[in-house]
Amino acid sequence: MATIFHLALASDWAAAEASGAYTTSTLGRTLAEEGFIHASRADQWTAVRERFYGDVSEPLVLLQIDTDLLDVPVVEEPAVPGGAETFPHIYGRLPAAAVVKAIPLTTEAAPPAAAAEPVPPPSATAVPTPAQPGESFSRVYFREMFFNIALLCIVLVLGTIGGLVADGIGGIVGVALGGAIAVLLYRRRHSGPAAA
Known part of the structure; x- marks a missing residue:
């Protein structure tokens, strides 16, 4: 299972749960407008939140997505043409069933230490890692x-x-x-x- 993350307004996620698919690309932009849904790896989402969602007062959720449950391609691409850092982009609708966890985030500017690194749900084959909460x-x-x-x-x-x-x-x-x-x-x- 490969895990990627997407920041969403709680209201957009609630609508997606009702309809069965999520179609918001990023804050204020739809999948139809952008052509893909922006996503992040575990080490990227906090910076994305600070840069693009810092002024958002609405409740946010962090969607934890299992890429094995997607029926559309996920492509690693630079955020800007010629950029060095790549981000996962989901080229199609995000089925609600591919979201294994929706983690509510507080509205404060920086995430609390315990929410800095979301912990995926344990699986039967996973080896326990002696990690501390918030550890990268x-x-x-x-x-x-x-x-x-x-x-x-x-x-x-x-x-x-x-x-x-x-x-x-x-x-x-x-x-x-x-x-x-x-x-x-x-x-x-x-x-x-x-x-x-």
């Missing part, structure tokens, strides 16, 4: 990457020590022991709420 994807990614590198270092250090102590067989035993410790630490870290 890149921070979680790098923390997990460094944790995995640390596990690899444990394997290499124990393999090297084993190799120095007892030549070839000691190195194999050291790598096996390091691998077992690394697997144990990995499982303990990702065992979910029960470990906390």
